[in-house]
Amino acid sequence: MPDTRTIRNHLESLIEGAVRAAVEAGDLPDVAIPGAAIERPKDMANGDFASTLPLRLARAAMKPPIEIARSIAAHLPADATIDSPDVAPPGFINLRLSPAFLQQQVEHIIATGPGYADLAIGAGKKAQVEFVSANPTGPLHVGNGRGAAIGDALASALEAAGYEVEREYYVNDAGTQTSYFAETLYARYQQLFGRDVDIPKDGYPGDYMIDLARGVKDEAGDSFLRPEGDPMPAELGTLGIELMVRNIRATLERFGVRYDKWYSEKSLYDGEGAYDQAMAILREAGTLAEREGALWFTSSDLGEDKDNVVVRSDGRPTYYASDIAYHWDKFIRRGFNLVIDVWGADHHGHVSRLKTAAKAVGADPNALHVLLYQLVFLKRGGDAVKIAKRSGEFVTLDELMNDVGADAARFFFLLRSPGAQMDFDLDLAVTQSSENPVFYVQYAHARLCSILERAAEQGHTPDGGDVSLLTHPTELALIREMMRLADVIEVVATSLEPQQLPHYAMSLANAFHAFNDAFKQSNDPSLKVITDDAAMTKARLRLVLSARIALARVLTMMGMTAPERM
RNA sequence: GCCCCGGUAGCUCAACGGAUAGAGCAUCUGACUUCGGAUCAGAAGGUUGUGGGUUCGAGUCCUACCCGGGGUACCA
Numbered sequence: 001m002p003d004t005r006t007i008r009n010h011l012e013s014l015i016e017g018a019v020r021a022a023v024e025a026g027d028l029p030d031v032a033i034p035g036a037a038i039e040r041p042k043d044m045a046n047g048d049f050a051s052t053l054p055l056r057l058a059r060a061a062m063k064p065p066i067e068i069a070r071s072i073a074a075h076l077p078a079d080a081t082i083d084s085p086d087v088a089p090p091g092f093i094n095l096r097l098s099p100a101f102l103q104q105q106v107e108h109i110i111a112t113g114p115g116y117a118d119l120a121i122g123a124g125k126k127a128q129v130e131f132v133s134a135n136p137t138g139p140l141h142v143g144n145g146r147g148a149a150i151g152d153a154l155a156s157a158l159e160a161a162g163y164e165v166e167r168e169y170y171v172n173d174a175g176t177q178t179s180y181f182a183e184t185l186y187a188r189y190q191q192l193f194g195r196d197v198d199i200p201k202d203g204y205p206g207d208y209m210i211d212l213a214r215g216v217k218d219e220a221g222d223s224f225l226r227p228e229g230d231p232m233p234a235e236l237g238t239l240g241i242e243l244m245v246r247n248i249r250a251t252l253e254r255f256g257v258r259y260d261k262w263y264s265e266k267s268l269y270d271g272e273g274a275y276d277q278a279m280a281i282l283r284e285a286g287t288l289a290e291r292e293g294a295l296w297f298t299s300s301d302l303g304e305d306k307d308n309v310v311v312r313s314d315g316r317p318t319y320y321a322s323d324i325a326y327h328w329d330k331f332i333r334r335g336f337n338l339v340i341d342v343w344g345a346d347h348h349g350h351v352s353r354l355k356t357a358a359k360a361v362g363a364d365p366n367a368l369h370v371l372l373y374q375l376v377f378l379k380r381g382g383d384a385v386k387i388a389k390r391s392g393e394f395v396t397l398d399e400l401m402n403d404v405g406a407d408a409a410r411f412f413f414l415l416r417s418p419g420a421q422m423d424f425d426l427d428l429a430v431t432q433s434s435e436n437p438v439f440y441v442q443y444a445h446a447r448l449c450s451i452l453e454r455a456a457e458q459g460h461t462p463d464g465g466d467v468s469l470l471t472h473p474t475e476l477a478l479i480r481e482m483m484r485l486a487d488v489i490e491v492v493a494t495s496l497e498p499q500q501l502p503h504y505a506m507s508l509a510n511a512f513h514a515f516n517d518a519f520k521q522s523n524d525p526s527l528k529v530i531t532d533d534a535a536m537t538k539a540r541l542r543l544v545l546s547a548r549i550a551l552a553r554v555l556t557m558m559g560m561t562a563p564e565r566m
Numbered sequence: 567g568c569c570c571c572g573g574u575a576g577c578u579c580a581a582c583g584g585a586u587a588g589a590g591c592a593u594c595u596g597a598c599u600u601c602g603g604a605u606c607a608g609a610a611g612g613u614u615g616u617g618g619g620u621u622c623g624a625g626u627c628c629u630a631c632c633c634g635g636g637g638u639a640c641c642a
Contacts, residue, residue: 176642345636520597523598
């Protein structure tokens, strides 16, 4: 018997078999079949699955789609997974899963447990999701939180889809911004000793730099102080970056994100590192040219709108050079089959040339996905405040978590498609926290746990329950909703649209609440889970148990907690 | 100028090229002396920015324009 993961394939083969049978019987002309075209109707009234094949065949077959649909439906064999099919205009074949098949899914879910809805589409493939990777020149802000929520959920969905996934943070500990950061830190540090120095023009004016300098002074006293006018000690910059990275890591852990690797940009330049090797490949391919004292990647020959500098005239490599080396390392040295970079939309101009460069160093550009998320606009007191780390005015991810909690923040970030700009009204987020849909979903999980606990107190267990007793519409609707999880995981993992997760979670929670409250609506206490009917109680406890598994799975995938009580 | 992303209900947003465009919030109306009401059932709310086009079928694809945002560095 097929399960939730394979039911679609099963139905496709049924339809395709019916088409062949119809052709053999002479009911249909012998035309090429463009797949069975099984989809899920938006409206459940149109069945659990539908085939639009007749609509697609109409032209080639020179017959009205409705007639084609009738012919195919007539040749569908009896099958335990479905009831008899419906044909609906203009030419849909609607399939409804049989109650017996639905009931069996409860057993399937309980048997598979926490791995319920795992897929095999990524089997044997290594995927990497690199996300946040904010410069360690300041604390994470709200926009970084969006990237964190998206990247982490995508990574989880890819794991569920069968990929071997690594989460990575690329630490920009080299480069120009790092120097500005170090100089700012030294200026603040000197100010603490009474020197009258200004922070650099391109530096970081935020107050957190004063705190950072104060921390250094508390730890190390004046040991980093040099005579006035002398260059700053390099070790201070290194220490500052280390402290900043430590803060960022703590913030992300609080947010529920754990990385497999923190990858240092600086390490690209160590010894015979990635940088040397990637540049050697480009040089050998004749795609480097010296001009105006700088070294250029001649990307315009490869379809880009212009060439780009990889080594400045002062000898320092650009960020672009680092990224080329870094992606050579991802694809060639570490052998990832799928690489996803989650970036803020302000980096979008970099996407095309990175793909071009990745191809030039031997990577498959189709295996590189850059997922851009649009910027987060903060509203506070009605005014829009743009986040900009260097203006020194921004709201940190920590502050956001203080206000609404990590779970709510993650849910809220995931709810929007990455490509849509989002307004984050901080005042509203606080005042509406009790109305936030995150509570709705988590509450459903807590209720599920509570029912199981209450039942156990009264001596009821799900063990040995007969799922064929689950025939009420709200029971079957709940099972249908649980079955969708595999579809959702597939869509999220293949189309990189994590917003499907929270929407699905709300829908699943709703199906449970509706089931759970059905007895109120009908004023029929026999619809409660725990009743005098011992057999019915056991059967419904199995449903509750399976629902808890499914809901916990999607909550976990979103990086949220699945609370047992609230 | 050129490139990218948006424009869908009062608000915030969904919608593998499919059927009557859906949720949450806000508004209105019902239900329960609750296996936890942070609940359920229902109502109302739409010219999917505009004009063309492709398709059996377009919010979705193509095209021209309008509006908002971002990018267009020897910053990252």
